[in-house]
Amino acid sequence: MGVKLEVFRMSLYLTFPVVMFWISNQAEWFEDYVVQRKVGIKKRQELEEFKQKIRKQREERLLQAAQQSS
Structure with missing residues (x-):
C-alpha cells in the first residue's frame, strides 16, 4: 500500500500545479473574469456617486430647513 500511496501523492503533487497553470492561462x-470585474467596479463607482449625490441633497435640505427655522 505504501508504494501506491506514494505514487498517488506524487501524481497529485505534479498534476495540481499543471492544471492550475492551464486553467489560469485560458484566455476566454x-x-x-476581467470584464465582469470591470463592470462590477463601474457599478460600485456609480453607486458611490449616487450616494454622494443623495447625501449632498439631504444636507442641502437640512441646511435650508435650519435657515428657515432661524
Whole structure:
C-alpha cells in the first residue's frame, strides 16, 4: 500500500500545479473574469456617486430647513 500511496501523492503533487497553470492561462476565462470585474467596479463607482449625490441633497435640505427655522 505504501508504494501506491506514494505514487498517488506524487501524481497529485505534479498534476495540481499543471492544471492550475492551464486553467489560469485560458484566455476566454480570463477575459470573462476581467470584464465582469470591470463592470462590477463601474457599478460600485456609480453607486458611490449616487450616494454622494443623495447625501449632498439631504444636507442641502437640512441646511435650508435650519435657515428657515432661524
